[in-house]
Amino acid sequence: MSTHCITDGNHAINVADPTGVGTAFREALAHFCSGVVIVTAANATGSPVGMTVGSFTSISMNPPLVGFFAGQNSTTLPHIIAEGGFCVNVLSEDQHGLARTFARSGVDKFAGTDWAPATNGSPRLAGAHAWIDCTLDQRQSIGDHDLVVGHVDALVVPQPNEPLVFHRSVFHGLRAHG
Ligand SMILES: Cc1cc2nc3c(=O)[nH]c(=O)nc-3n(C[C@H](O)[C@H](O)[C@H](O)COP(=O)(O)O)c2cc1C
Structure with missing residues (x-):
């Protein structure tokens, strides 16, 4: 080796x-630095669920596909699969508190969080940098994670602000060069 x-x-x-x-x-x-998203969905009773994700990526333009990797012990993953849809909330620079909250399991992540349902019922978090509403396209187990691929149904950029960045376990803003 x-x-x-x-x-x-x-x-x-x-x-x-x-x-x-x-x-x-x-x-x-x-x-390897990444942007930060919170992937949300509604559970069977209509309650919101979600988790912080750094492995989000665009996959295909035609058809429009995006994806992320979810740990197989995630409590959010089964709800995304069962509901067949999710919303990718691309976080703004000032949303590092939300990123930390949604990186915990077994807590009420939506307490004090403003959101509104997307057309598929998945929560769009207020103040996000962008919202990407998806229908589940496919799911594939890879190692100890599942690749979750979504077909993009709607893309919204609600406000011109700065994104949140994650590098070496620390949240950052973006600095432009050139
Ligand atoms: C910046 C950041 C990025 C993360 N990226 C991922 C990821 O891509 N996939 C994943 O499964 N967990 C990721 N996590 C960890 C999950 O957010 C964490 O395991 C969370 O507890 C899952 O919540 P759940 O069990 O309620 O679904 C990340 C955490 C942070 C802080």
Whole structure:
């Protein structure tokens, strides 16, 4: 096995050796910065559910598809699958508190959170940078996560503000260069 995970300039961990790989994997992969979204849905009783996601990506323009990876122990994932639809709330720079709240399991994440239902019933969170309403297109288990692909039904950019960015476990704003 020649693949190595470099954790600093002088130190490499062979990923074939399970000792310390989890820590090295997290530390090295945390260097890849991402935007932050909260994926929401309605559960069977119509109550809102949602989770913070950094693995969101666009996939295809024609047909319009987006996707994200959800941990298989996520409590939100089964509701997204059962309801067959979700809303991707792209977070604004000032929504890092919401990002932290929706990264917890088993708490009332929507207490004190303003939202309105999209046409598919999934919550659109007030103050978001963008809303992307989706119908579930497909779901595929990959390792310990599920790839969730959505067909885009509506795209809304409610206000011209700045996005939230996540890098090395810290929330940031965006700085433009050039
Ligand atoms: C910035 C950030 C990005 C995250 N990205 C993901 C992700 O892409 N997929 C995932 O399954 N969990 C991700 N998480 C962790 C989930 O938000 C967390 O496991 C949450 O408890 C899931 O909630 P649930 O069990 O109620 O669904 C992320 C957390 C943070 C803070």
